[in-house]
Amino acid sequence: MATPTGNSSQRWILGGSTIYLGILTVVVLGLVLLYRGARDRLDESLGERLGGIAITATELVDADQIETWSLDPAEPIEFVWLATRLEQIRQSNNLAELTLCDPDAFMLISASGRLPRGEINTFWELDRSAVDLALEGFPAASRLYDSGGLYQKSAHAPVFDNEGK
Helix, strand or coil, X not given: CCCHHHHHHHHHHHHHHHHHHHXXXXXHHHHHHHHHHHHHHHHHHHHHHHHHHHHHHHCCCCHHHHHHHHHCCCCCHHHHHHHHHHHHHHHHCCXXXXXXXXXXXXXXXXXXXXXXXXCECXXXXXXXXXXXXXXXXXXXXXXXXXXXXXXXXXXXXXXXXXXXX
16 A cells, blocks of 8 residues: 555656646647748748749840740850850859740750750649749749659749730
8 A cells, every 4th residue: 555655756756747748748849830930931932032043044035036946956146145144043053953945845945954955844844833823924933842852942934025925
């Protein structure tokens, strides 16, 4: 039979353990919420940064020439100049890739040179909603996605011709 002192000690231990577990639960939940909030803010900030780069890069493009470039097997000097500038932007912003595609997703310029000209940009399918927004005339960033253990995010910006199309 337990002594009154032993019973009291067990209650204190049980009560203290319950309080400790309650505090621990609140701290863990707080840290999870803090992590999610920070992750979401960083994701949003990265999307804004990438969107700004995409919009800036579109300022270099003479949109009236895109159709000509997509049909021309040669690379006119303006095309080579643009490819060089896009590669500089890609490198200075530490981007994996920077591309210029026609509205049908055919690759015109791959700044890194890894994606062949004239091929379909298959990366557009990773987040089609962002691409569709850009095709409608609005810059958009993709969601953050895991690609083989590496997190990837892209931004897409429309290029307008002299008529605003």
